[in-house]
């Protein structure tokens with residue numbers, strides 16, 4: 001017998017642009033005409049039932065009128081549809097419509113659409129390109145940028161997926177004008193998370209301009225979108241595959257993701273995250289990394305953003321504690337948390353180590369107190 005060595009070293013350039021602006025549909029088509037996505041002539045616009053009439057129909061129309069083969073695939077809006085079943089539906093519809101490897105997906109919508117469509121693109125025909133056209137503050141702040149794609153499972157959110165970078169991301173702030181206020185609040189949660197972990201000045205800016213975000217003021221929302229990308233990308237460019245530093249983007253998510261699932265998606269992602277941020281600042285205070293004032297500041301800004309800061313009564317605390325163990329930071333069966341240090345920083349626990357092992361008894365104490 002012999003051993004055959006397969007040499008497959010790769011040098012990959014996954015760089016891409018994020019364009020922040022207003023009404024970017026025509027810009028998207030101009031970019032495609034100018035060669036974004038290579039010479040591809042076939043486009044599948046993936047969207048949800050709410051975004052279809054608002055923004056996706058227009059993009060489809062522009063693609064067709066510019067001479068491309070294009071189709072729209074729509075699935076029902078809502079986190080409960082970010083599933084393998086919906087992924088299968090999108091894939092089978094693409095196959096039935098005759099799409100093969102020579103096509104590109106354009107995801108038009110919030111984080112549910114960009115997560116799901118990016119995952120489809122990663123596995124369809126072993127990988128096709130995709131473009132994100134983000135239409136929620138939450139997708140702009142987090143979901144559509146960074147290259148994490150996934151679907152949920154009955155056990156927990158985002159457990160099955162891929163790191164897959166888009167060709168380009170469009171953040172169309174004009175689309176936030178049709179977002180219900182509850183969705184603006186949800187997006188503000190990821191924005192506040194960024195400020196808590198990385199930038200005190202940004203924290204104060206959000207606090208001072210909260211109403212302007214709800215009013216979708218051009219200048220304030222432009223600044224918010226810019227800061228979110230800048231904070232997230234400083235992290236992602238150093239640690240794309242979450243081997244250390246990228247874990248800091250998980251601030252608030254250990255408890256947040258668990259509550260989101262236990263609530264059976266009654267709570268929006270950002271609402272669950274807000275409760276998670278509150279739990280984790282309490283934990284940081286207990287361990288001496290935050291003060292009473294830091295906790296009050298986090299609570300006040302979340303309340304100002306019309307976000308919940310307490311665990312709702314209908315959440316079974318024991319179920320929630322158990323659910324914490326589905327978190328991807330769990331190592332050797334132990335819970336691990338990212339902890340903020342004051343406002344605008346996180347605690348480093350050693351070389352490229354940003355999550356700390358926390359005994360269940362301590363996590364229990366925090367959860368039972370909320």
Ligand SMILES: NC(=O)c1ccc[n+]([C@@H]2O[C@H](COP(=O)([O-])OP(=O)(O)OC[C@H]3O[C@@H](n4cnc5c(N)ncnc54)[C@H](O)[C@@H]3O)[C@@H](O)[C@H]2O)c1
Nearest residue numbers: 050077110111112135136138139142143148175178179269
């Ligand atoms: N990949 C990542 O790194 C990452 C990061 C954070 C969150 N996420 C994921 O993002 C998802 C949450 O994102 P989301 O809050 O955007 O959810 P979403 O896509 O469900 O959008 C929220 C709601 O707003 C509607 N909508 C979207 N754009 C609209 C617009 N412009 N006007 C009116 N209605 C509009 C949608 O139809 C939906 O009902 C979760 O699945 C979460 O896990 C992913």
